Every structure is written in C-alpha cells, then in structure tokens.
Amino acid sequence: MTISLGILGAGGRMGAALLAEIAGMPGVTLAGAIERAEHAGIGKPVGAAYPPSLTLGSNPGPLARAADVLIDFSSPAALEATLDSACEGRAAVVIGTTGLQAEHHALIDRAARNIAVLQSANTSLGVTLLARLVAQAAAALGEDWDIEIAELHHRYKLDAPSGTALALGQAAAEGRGIDLAAHSERGRDGDAKREPGSIGFASLRGGSAAGDHMVLFAGDGERLELVHRAESRIIFARGALRAATWLAGKPAGRYTMDDVLGLPAR
Numbered sequence: 001m002t003i004s005l006g007i008l009g010a011g012g013r014m015g016a017a018l019l020a021e022i023a024g025m026p027g028v029t030l031a032g033a034i035e036r037a038e039h040a041g042i043g044k045p046v047g048a049a050y051p052p053s054l055t056l057g058s059n060p061g062p063l064a065r066a067a068d069v070l071i072d073f074s075s076p077a078a079l080e081a082t083l084d085s086a087c088e089g090r091a092a093v094v095i096g097t098t099g100l101q102a103e104h105h106a107l108i109d110r111a112a113r114n115i116a117v118l119q120s121a122n123t124s125l126g127v128t129l130l131a132r133l134v135a136q137a138a139a140a141l142g143e144d145w146d147i148e149i150a151e152l153h154h155r156y157k158l159d160a161p162s163g164t165a166l167a168l169g170q171a172a173a174e175g176r177g178i179d180l181a182a183h184s185e186r187g188r189d190g191d192a193k194r195e196p197g198s199i200g201f202a203s204l205r206g207g208s209a210a211g212d213h214m215v216l217f218a219g220d221g222e223r224l225e226l227v228h229r230a231e232s233r234i235i236f237a238r239g240a241l242r243a244a245t246w247l248a249g250k251p252a253g254r255y256t257m258d259d260v261l262g263l264p265a266r
C-alpha cells in the first residue's frame with residue numbers, strides 16, 4: 001500500500017528536509033505541499049525531484065482531501081485551519097510544530113475525537129528515548145537533586161524554551177510527581193535565586209545548530225547530565241515520516257512517538 005502525504009510549511013527548513021526525504025522513500029507519495037498564501041513560491045514547482053505539475057499551494061482543504069496523512073511543521077497560527085481541514089478531509093495529522101499553547105492542545109484533543117493525530121515536539125528517536133530516561137532519573141533521584149534543562153538552537157528559531165525542552169521538563173515533572181507549570185523557572189535574570197524543587201530552563205540561540213538538549217540533575221557533590229545533540233534536521237524528518245506511515249489508517253485518537261516505537265506508557 002502506498003501512503004500519500006501532504007506537507008504543511010513546505011517552504012521552511014523542515015519542509016525542505018521532508019521533501020528531500022520523501023523523494024527517495026518507498027511506500028509513500030507526495031499528494032501536495034502548502035505554504036502561507038504570501039509565500040514567494042506559491043504556484044511554482046515543489047522541487048526538482050517531483051513532477052513540474054506538482055506546485056506549491058496554500059489551501060489545506062484540498063490537500064487534506066488528497067492525502068492520507070498531513071505532516072505539519074509550520075506555525076501555531078496555522079494549526080486550527082489544518083485540523084479543521086484534516087477532519088473534513090478525513091486525513092490523519094502529524095504535528096511537529098512547536099510553540100503550542102494550552103488552546104492549541106485543546107484543538108488537538110478536539111480533532112483527535114474524529115481523526116488520528118500525533119503531536120510531538122521532537123520526532124527524533126533519540127529524544128523519544130531521552131524523555132523516558134529523564135522521567136526515570138527524576139523518579140529515582142530525590143528532590144534534593146536540582147533539575148535544569150538547557151537547549152541550543154539556530155539563530156532563526158522563533159520559540160523559547162524549545163518544545164523539546166518543555167517536553168523533557170514535563171517528563172521530569174511526571175517522574176518526580178509534580179506539576180510542571182507550578183515548578184518552572186524560565187528566563188532567570190537579576191534577583192533570581194533558585195526555588196527548591198523547581199525545574200529551570202535556559203535557551204541559547206546562534207548559528208546553524210539543529211538542536212541540542214541537556215537535562216542536568218545536580219546533586220550535592222555529583223552531577224548527572226543526559227544530553228541529545230541533533231547533527232542535522234534529517235533525524236526529525238525521518239522520525240516524522242516513520243510516524244506518518246505508522247499513523248495512516250489508525251483509528252481516531254491522540255498518539256505519541258512512544259506509540260510509534262511501541263514503548264509502554266511512561
């Protein structure tokens with residue numbers, strides 16, 4: 001069976017990585033690719049690896065009707081229209097976009113009553129495993145071990161902390177049995193003594209870094225550092241494509257990368 005894919009945010013960095021990967025991938029075909037209506041590439045061919053008739057569009061409605069699975073690496077502002085189109089067109093959706101707020105997660109939960117949706121702030125296999133290790137370490141180490149999460153990304157990244165850093169914070173909070181929102185310390189500056197039991201976040205931005213994450217467990221006299229470094233975006237693209245092929249044909253519901261990898265619930 002061939003699975004047809006629709007790419008949202010196709011003109012971006014992840015869009016380019018996905019289009020490059022799909023071109024040589026067996027078992028999948030490109031149904032279409034879209035961008036913001038104002039994008040300079042609208043109406044032009046998607047890429048040299050595809051037929052010239054396959055041009056960049058801007059309307060998620062027809063794309064959702066043509067594709068089995070939509071893959072979204074665009075912007076939180078686009079999410080509502082994407083999910084509405086997916087529900088109407090009966091397409092499953094992989095959401096990699098970060099910077100999502102509570103209202104976006106509510107939209108995802110609502111759509112997941114009708115279609116299969118997988119949302120992941122980091123589709124790499126390494127980070128999926130890292131989150132489990134973080135939860136385990138947070139559960140095993142006592143509350144006198146301070147937890148700090150640092151991330152490094154390229155100079156163009158829009159959101160901070162990264163979606164991955166927040167997901168790793170969530171894994172640490174779950175492991176420790178605390179509420180992340182009530183225990184987060186973000187963007188320290190000036191009079192900012194560490195609150196005992198908090199989870200701290202620090203964001204670095206610069207150059208072309210594809211995305212590094214470190215979770216530091218700092219105890220008295222020893223430190224444990226769990227680190228993931230992305231060497232290129234291809235790992236996110238491959239993970240998202242693995243997720244998309246896994247998601248095709250699944251019943252309505254909200255899924256995670258853990259489900260794709262067949263990992264038991266944390």
Ligand SMILES: NC(=O)C1=CN([C@@H]2O[C@H](COP(=O)(O)OP(=O)(O)OC[C@H]3O[C@@H](n4cnc5c(N)ncnc54)[C@H](OP(=O)(O)O)[C@@H]3O)[C@@H](O)[C@H]2O)C=CC1
Binds near residue numbers: 015034039077122
């Ligand atoms: N889950 C994961 O593993 C990963 C997640 N990400 C996340 O994916 C997102 C995209 O990252 P990246 O590719 O680096 O960012 P880019 O800015 O390079 O690409 C995003 C693209 O989406 C476009 N876009 C904006 N609004 C819409 C819309 N309404 N419909 C269609 N396209 C739209 C943007 O257009 P314009 O520039 O004109 O606004 C841009 O071309 C970010 O949120 C990032 O954090 C990134 C890597 C891995």
Ligand SMILES: O=C(O)C1=N[C@H](C(=O)O)C[C@H](O)C1
Binds near residue numbers: 164
């Ligand atoms: O914007 C990026 O580049 C990345 N974003 C994701 C995030 O916010 O965690 C994943 C990855 O780190 C790259």
